Amino acid sequence: MVKDGGVAEHGSFTVKDYHDPPPAPLIDAAELTKWSFYRAIIAEFIATLLFLYITVLTVIGYKSQTDTNAGHGGDQCGGVGVLGIAWAFGGMIFVLVYCTAGISGGHINPAVTFGLFLARKVSMIRAIMYMVAQCLGAICGVGLVKAFQKAYYKKYGGGANELADGYSTGVGLSAEIIGTFVLVYTVFSATDPKRSARDSHVPVLAPLPIGFAVFMVHLATIPITGTGINPARSFGAAVIYNQEKAWDDQVSIFGKKL
Structure with a gap:
């Protein structure tokens, strides 16, 4: 039985309220002639730059505040803590996805872009250009952190992802795979066009x-x-930090993945 508005019971849909969008072309050369395409690339670059700038500064600030060997006699219970760092990453993603969703789709993560490409939500050209812009934005964002916090940057790890002592590369790889899956799965669920057709408020709440x-x-x-779960975040931090362990951990985990 179909209720008013064309939405059937048990979550099914009729042709009145929902049409499955066609897959994006594999290679859409026409995009290269549109200003909206380049505006989206710029949006991805700026969003990833801001994401890395704020989050890496948060990580370095926390470590400097809790360093008991520092001149100010750090407090192990001071700073924002792991909870605050997690909020910085999650909060910035919420803000930046909200700001850029209408321009570029608010990817800010090559893993998200690649997943949407595999699902034929974006063309290959757009996916490649997005991932390049995201990586360059990440490098520039961490570069700004290093420029503004030169005294603390290398001392406190530069925000680079490194495998903690006591964990194998297999454990690190598994943690990153599961974490990335949770993120990409949430992106697909939050932006599902069927859900948007059923619940008009979903596009507004998707960044949350x-x-x-x-x-x-x-x-x-x-x-x-x-926590990597974002290749641009890990790559940008490793490029600017440029220390052997940060590179070795990324290469070893990536090698196991292959």
């Missing part, structure tokens, strides 16, 4: 569950890998 997923994953995996 995405940001909350990032927050929850960080709580679980910060003690293991520092």
Whole structure:
């Protein structure tokens, strides 16, 4: 039985209220002629830059405040704590997805972009350009942190992802795979066009569950890998920090993945 508005019982849909969007072309050369395409790339670059700038500053600030060997005699119970770091990452994703969703889709993560490409939500050209912009934005964002916090940057790890002592690369890889799956799964669920057709408020609320997923994953995996789940975040921090352990941990985990 179909109720008013064309939505059937038991969550099914009729042709009146929902049409499955066609898959994006594999290669859409016409995008290269549109200003909206380049505006979206710029949005991804700026969003990832701001994301890394705020979050890496938060990590370094927390470590400097809790360093008992520092001149100010740090407090182990001071700073924002792991909970605050997780909120910084999740909160920034919420804010930036909200700001850029109408321009670029608010990916801010090559893993999200790649997942949407596999689902034929974006073309190959758009996916590649997004991932390049995200990585460059991440490098620039961490570069700004290093420029403004030169005294603390290398001393407190530069916000780079490193495998914690006592964990194997297999454990680190598993944590990153599961965490990335939770994030990408949430993105697909929050932006599902069927859900948008049924619940008009979903497009407005979509950034909230995405940001909350990032927050929850960080709580679980910060003690293991520092939480990557975003290749641009890990890559940008490693490029600017440029220390052997940060690179070795990423290469070893990536090698196991392959």
